[in-house]
Amino acid sequence: MENTENFGTALVKPNLTADERKIINLVIDGLPSENSRRAYGRHLAEFFAWHASENRPELNKALINRYVKNLRAAKLSSATINQKLSAIRKLATEAEDNGLLDARIANGLRAVKGVPFRGRRTGNWLTKEEAQKWLNAPDLKTLKGVRDRALLAILLGCGLRRAEASILSFSHIEQREGRWAIVDIVGKRDKMRTVPMPSWAKAAVDAWKAVAHLDDGFVFRRVNKGDKLMGDSITPQAIRDIVAGYAEKLENQGIAPHDLRRTFAKLAHKGGSTIDQIQLSLGHDSIQTTEKYLGVEQDLHDAPCDHLGLRIGG
Numbered sequence: 001m002e003n004t005e006n007f008g009t010a011l012v013k014p015n016l017t018a019d020e021r022k023i024i025n026l027v028i029d030g031l032p033s034e035n036s037r038r039a040y041g042r043h044l045a046e047f048f049a050w051h052a053s054e055n056r057p058e059l060n061k062a063l064i065n066r067y068v069k070n071l072r073a074a075k076l077s078s079a080t081i082n083q084k085l086s087a088i089r090k091l092a093t094e095a096e097d098n099g100l101l102d103a104r105i106a107n108g109l110r111a112v113k114g115v116p117f118r119g120r121r122t123g124n125w126l127t128k129e130e131a132q133k134w135l136n137a138p139d140l141k142t143l144k145g146v147r148d149r150a151l152l153a154i155l156l157g158c159g160l161r162r163a164e165a166s167i168l169s170f171s172h173i174e175q176r177e178g179r180w181a182i183v184d185i186v187g188k189r190d191k192m193r194t195v196p197m198p199s200w201a202k203a204a205v206d207a208w209k210a211v212a213h214l215d216d217g218f219v220f221r222r223v224n225k226g227d228k229l230m231g232d233s234i235t236p237q238a239i240r241d242i243v244a245g246y247a248e249k250l251e252n253q254g255i256a257p258h259d260l261r262r263t264f265a266k267l268a269h270k271g272g273s274t275i276d277q278i279q280l281s282l283g284h285d286s287i288q289t290t291e292k293y294l295g296v297e298q299d300l301h302d303a304p305c306d307h308l309g310l311r312i313g314g
Contacts, residue, residue: 019100020048026094027087035163043087059101061108064088068115082114124259125266125295130252131156134260135204137246143211144223148242150201150208151220155243155257157201158182159264159282162239162257168219173197173205193283265293 016024024044028037050067057063064085071081092109095101101109126134134152139145154165164187174183180202182195205219212221212229222230222238234242239257247255265278279290 015052016045016048023091023095023100024048026098027090030090030094039083040087040090043084044091047084047088059109060105061112064109064112068112072115078115085112085114088112124255124262126156126252126255126259126263128267128270130250131263131267133250134246134252137250143227143229146208146211147220147223148246150204151239151242152246152260153198153201153204154219155239155260156264157198158195159261159268160185160195161187161261162236162243163187165220165239165257166218166234166236170209170214170216170219173202173219187283191283193280195281262293265290266295269294 024041027044028041031037031040047067050070051057051059051063054063067088068081068085071084089110089112092101092106096103096106135149135156138148138152140149151165154160154168155162160168160182164185168182168185172182172185173180175181176183176194180197180199182197184192185195186192208214208219214221218233220234220239222232222234224230243255243257243260247253261282265282268278268281269275275287275290275294278294279287282290282293284290284293
């Protein structure tokens with residue numbers, strides 16, 4: 001078996017120099033998310049492998065542009081290439097901060113432009129009718145079914161990421177301003193937010209809490225094949241597998257947990273919620289990210305300027 005080395009949890013080929021290992025560790029040690037550490041470790045290891053295949057020329061902006069050209073020739077998506085560039089920009093910053101790279105060169109590496117997206121990623125959304133079928137799909141005669149309904153209610157009703165749902169605890173669920181909410185949930189980049197909770201999602205969680213005889217701790221627990229509670233919290237991967245199971249059952253192949261998050265945003269927007277409030281619930285840094293979730297496009301027939309109610313005299 002081929003030997004591997006672990007950066008975060010990313011397994012890479014052990015063909016790196018000591019300096020390359022050092023800088024990768026500097027980069028991933030400063031990242032709060034395990035998923036980010038894994039991805040950045042993999043992206044940087046791949047970059048250094050390519051760098052070695054080019055006989056390790058001097059790092060500069062021209063070299064990174066050549067690397068991007070190589071990635072585009074390999075027909076990688078714009079999103080994937082831009083993720084790799086984000087890792088290289090982070091590398092430039094950490095190397096500069098630690099005296100391993102001249103500031104001028106670091107600035108050049110950070111100045112490499114990302115690859116523009118061609119067209120708009122549509123993603124997958126469920127219609128309102130399909131989402132309702134998902135909520136009705138679990139078998140409520142089983143412990144697993146009651147748990148799964150509560151999980152789907154949280155994903156569809158609150159728009160949580162699967163990693164957030166896996167760490168959701170009963171202590172997060174509180175009343176705020178006369179309504180139930182998920183309070184101080186920690187998401188990507190350790191950002192904390194409060195997410196309003198629909199009454200039907202709270203009811204589904206309460207039903208699960210009652211049949212599973214739970215009082216505190218993690219909300220979603222493992223249920224074994226004998227339909228017995230295992231006690232441990234479920235993992236993000238387990239949530240992905242649960243959603244995949246219902247996608248197959250309901251003939252919505254390809255639907256993943258993040259598509260339920262998109263569905264939450266889409267249905268909320270269609271129901272009249274404003275984009276800025278959806279953005280707050282999702283925890284997005286920018287309104288543009290939320291717009292991508294919604295698949296929003298400019299409407300030239302019914303534009304914002306048509307609703308101003310102003311006119312000029314004469």
